[in-house]
Amino acid sequence: xxxxxxxxxxxxxxxxxxxxxxxxxxxxxxxxxxxxxxxxxxxxxxxxxxxxxxxxx
Amino acid sequence: xxxxxxxxxxxxxxxxxxxxxxxxxxxxxxxxxxxxxxxxxxxxxxxxxxxxxxxxxxxxxxxxxxxxxxxxxxxxxxxxxxxxxxxxxxxxxxxxxxxxxxxxxxxxxxxxxxxxxxxxxxxxxxxxxxxxxxxxxxxx
Numbered sequence: 001x002x003x004x005x006x007x008x009x010x011x012x013x014x015x016x017x018x019x020x021x022x023x024x025x026x027x028x029x030x031x032x033x034x035x036x037x038x039x040x041x042x043x044x045x046x047x048x049x050x051x052x053x054x055x056x057x
Numbered sequence: 058x059x060x061x062x063x064x065x066x067x068x069x070x071x072x073x074x075x076x077x078x079x080x081x082x083x084x085x086x087x088x089x090x091x092x093x094x095x096x097x098x099x100x101x102x103x104x105x106x107x108x109x110x111x112x113x114x115x116x117x118x119x120x121x122x123x124x125x126x127x128x129x130x131x132x133x134x135x136x137x138x139x140x141x142x143x144x145x146x147x148x149x150x151x152x153x154x155x156x157x158x159x160x161x162x163x164x165x166x167x168x169x170x171x172x173x174x175x176x177x178x179x180x181x182x183x184x185x186x187x188x189x190x191x192x193x194x195x196x197x
Contacts, residue, residue: 006169009111010176016104017180020097021187023196 011040070193078189083145085109085181088188101184108177109144116161117170119151137171143178 019033081088086102120137142148151157161167190196 002165003169006115006166010108010169010173013104013108013111014176014180016100017184020100020104021183 007044008041011037011044015040074189074192077192078185081185081188082143082181085145085177085184088185089191092188092191094191101187105144105177105181105184108173108180109147112170112173112177113157115166115170115173116164117167117172117174118160119148119157119174121152121158137175140175140178143181144174145181148178 015033015037018036019029022029022032024032077088077091080091084102085105086098089098089101119141120134121141122131122134122138126134161170164170187196
């Protein structure tokens with residue numbers, strides 16, 4: 001849970017910056033920020049499951 | 058065949074834009090604050106300072122070429138150092154006081170801390186460029 005929490009914090013803070021520096025109206029930037037946040041989480045979950053099935057340890 | 062002439066208008070970048078860019082690098086959020094973009098300054102400053110302090114709190118460390126690093130080893134330290142330098146005066150303050158450079162590899166969140174610190178610096182470069190573009194009139 002600790003890893004998930006810090007990954008979420010990282011995704012929130014990074015998405016804020018990406019959203020703020022993006023071009024477009026306030027609404028477009030908000031949507032972009034939310035999209036970036038969602039993509040961070042999605043990719044992290046996918047990579048997490050891929051690594052789970054790999055014999056790394 | 059129709060010849061096309063492309064006219065490029067060269068617009069001078071005002072000196073103020075460079076100063077704003079420098080201020081934005083030195084103190085995250087300051088570049089937007091000086092241009093009265095209150096909400097953006099608050100969000101950028103909050104996110105970047107938050108990332109820096111969270112990174113240090115999680116046990117991350119800043120990078121610098123050490124005395125023991127030579128050759129390729131020293132070169133490898135330069136890339137993450139360039140990212141850390143993006144944090145601006147915070148990096149310089151830590152460098153002058155010698156704090157924030159110690160390894161805390163025993164902490165579970167050590168790698169998270171390093172990532173937070175590296176990305177905070179890189180994002181501040183992005184924010185500084187944004188402040189520069191606004192000051193230069195290239196962006197709203």
